[in-house]
Amino acid sequence: MNSVDLPQTTPKQIQGDILVVDDTPANLALLRQMLSARGYRVRVSRSGELALKSAFAMPPDLVLLDIKMPDMDGYAVCRALKENCHTRHIPVVFLSVVESTHEKVEAFRLGGADYITKPFQTEEVLARVEHQLLVQRQKIQLEREIRDRQRVEAVLRESRALLSGVLNSSLDGVSAFRAVRDGQARIIDFQWLVANPMAAQTVGTTPTDLVGRRLLEVLPEYREIGLFENFVAVVETGKSVEREVYYESPRFSGWLQVVAVKLGNGLTVTVRNITERKQMELALHAANIELQDRANHDGLTQLANRRRFDEYWSQMWEYCARQGQPLSLILSDVDRFKAYNDTYGHQAGDLCLQKVAEALRETVTHPRDLVARYGGEEFAVVLPQTEGAGAIRVAQRLRNAVRDLRIPHKSGGIGKIVTLSLGLSSLVPDERGSPSASDAIAAADLALYRAKSQGRDRLCWQLVRSHSGDRTDTNPSC
Structure with a gap:
């Protein structure tokens, strides 16, 4: 296999730790050359057994894994990685000289994240490696956000005594409402009972000014985007509602996550600005579409x-x-x-x-x-x-x-x-x-x-x- 001339670069920092597994020295040398030139730390193994020892000792960020190897093939190595709690999250990109549908199906069935056919094309290898590392970083970041949110919500449920402090320090807008009904007991509006500083800031006022005012008086657009009807359903049925909505007003433009929970004859509403996370999800979706198109x-x-x-x-x-x-x-x-x-x-x-x-x-x-x-x-x-x-x-x-x-x-x-x-x-x-x-x-x-x-x-x-x-x-x- 001919070597590939790559631009000589001196990266400022390691872009990621990659384990390359292949029983052909020429393939290992080629992949080490092209990946190292992009700033990746590259470890190589010529057998499945050595690769597992290396991965278990120091889990890499990504594994490039040849399918056809003596003694222990790539499928067995992938299976062992996915069965280990310390390495199951590592994306595995399979390498094979045969572009077989059966082989690809088996690779993805075992948990493979992608598939590269030999002989290697430098642009394809780098694009797929960078995409998998990007997806992994975004996944970790999203999981961290989810865990953070769950911890906050657990604290709110477990200790009502800390409610005031949590509300005042929360980065989410939190409000409590009482249902306003007409003579036939139908809900026609909601009245603010509690509003934390972030909720008041969202509508351009103070918590004290919000208390006692009506929802549709302050935010009439909530009826247009269906949130008012959602709130009515929460009070009448007792079922919580969680929605992600794109919201535009003179004060704000972006994505909001709205969670409404029944509370007596009213409800509590938590509003979180998820614009950055939503943009990340949309970018990830676009990247997946692009990858599918390339495939x-x-x-x-x-x-x-x-x-x-x-x-x-x-x-x-x-x-x-x-x-x-x-x-x-x-x-x-x-x-x-x-x-x-x-x-x-x-x-x-x-x-x-x-x-x-x-x-x-x-x-x-x-x-x-x-x-x-x-x-x-x-x-x-x-x-x-x-x-x-x-x-x-x-x-x-x-x-x-x-x-x-x-x-x-x-x-x-x-x-x-x-x-x-x-x-x-x-x-x-x-x-x-x-x-x-x-x-x-x-x-x-x-x-x-x-x-x-x-x-x-x-x-x-x-x-x-x-x-x-x-x-x-x-x-x-x-």
């Missing part, structure tokens, strides 16, 4: 990756089977791509794949259709609710779109340009499972093989028809 897209071509193809193909198969709708699949392969790489170099090969991918993406425009990088120089197109004739027209447009790029290829066929061979299968899926989803993929793959063996730069197809019983007919054609 479903190919880094080179920005198309859907094989994982996303497998997932979408399965979903569309089940959908079309239920609806009795046709489903078509196109598998395509860049002709003589190895010769292209040998002639122009791998960097030019990557650029070629990007151009081909862009041409495919621009040609397949229907929202329900999916273009994916199937592997290497191979691409797949899923066409739900598309019969064979329509799929053939799409495939021909794809072939022409790549030819129109006029990418020079000295070792190519006629015209000395980059071309595509395409194989297509089309059928109406059968809920009884004959033929199966894998049969349809195999049919498209066979058609692609026939296209390449018959001279490349052409389309062949298999139109699959399911009948009663287990028999499946195919119509091969080019």
Whole structure:
């Protein structure tokens, strides 16, 4: 494995403690190099047993764990870490040379936080490591806030004698109200009985000035955002209410956590400013969405990756089977791509794949259709609710779109340009499972093989028809 040249930096402080576990010295050296350059403290272990001893002795912030190792594989190491109370919280990122759905499912089932496929891409490794450490820090901070809040609430419940002192020193707004009823005993408002300094500060007055005043007189917007109705329900039903609301007024703009608890013919209300925490949660949610998006897209071509193809193909198969709708699949392969790489170099090969991918993406425009990088120089197109004739027209447009790029290829066929061979299968899926989803993929793959063996730069197809019983007919054609 070639080493990666990274910028030499002198970090001001250690960014995190990372334990790397891999039985291949070259992998350990590469990961140590790229992570140390970013300011991380890196420990390495060449076996699962040594890794556990190191983790138990001094728990790291993150573990990068190879799956395939002799004696004790990564799954066993992860299981041992998660069973130990001192290490179960440590995020584990699995490393594997095989991008297998089964392997990934097992990794996540055992508690893995993420998955990186070898050979390593520096930007991907650093992005995933930094994301996991960020998530871990935010999780710790959120847990600390929750514990702090629980401690405060426990003190309030356990000692009413300290209520006055707690109210006056609380960073939350705390108020107590008495229900105001009309002649028919319906609650029409609430009257302040107690208000601590923070509650009074929120509405721009003093605790003394608030006592005796009515809620809707001071805060009429509470009716508009539904809090007044929530308070009525608390008094009438006895059930507490906890809400997070976005609140805007001339004095405040942000997120509030409102907790209301019944108290006699009224209630107590605690209001906490959770704007910073909410922003953190929203940022974490956005980061998770971004990570999910990265997990479903190919880094080179920005198309859907094989994982996303497998997932979408399965979903569309089940959908079309239920609806009795046709489903078509196109598998395509860049002709003589190895010769292209040998002639122009791998960097030019990557650029070629990007151009081909862009041409495919621009040609397949229907929202329900999916273009994916199937592997290497191979691409797949899923066409739900598309019969064979329509799929053939799409495939021909794809072939022409790549030819129109006029990418020079000295070792190519006629015209000395980059071309595509395409194989297509089309059928109406059968809920009884004959033929199966894998049969349809195999049919498209066979058609692609026939296209390449018959001279490349052409389309062949298999139109699959399911009948009663287990028999499946195919119509091969080019």
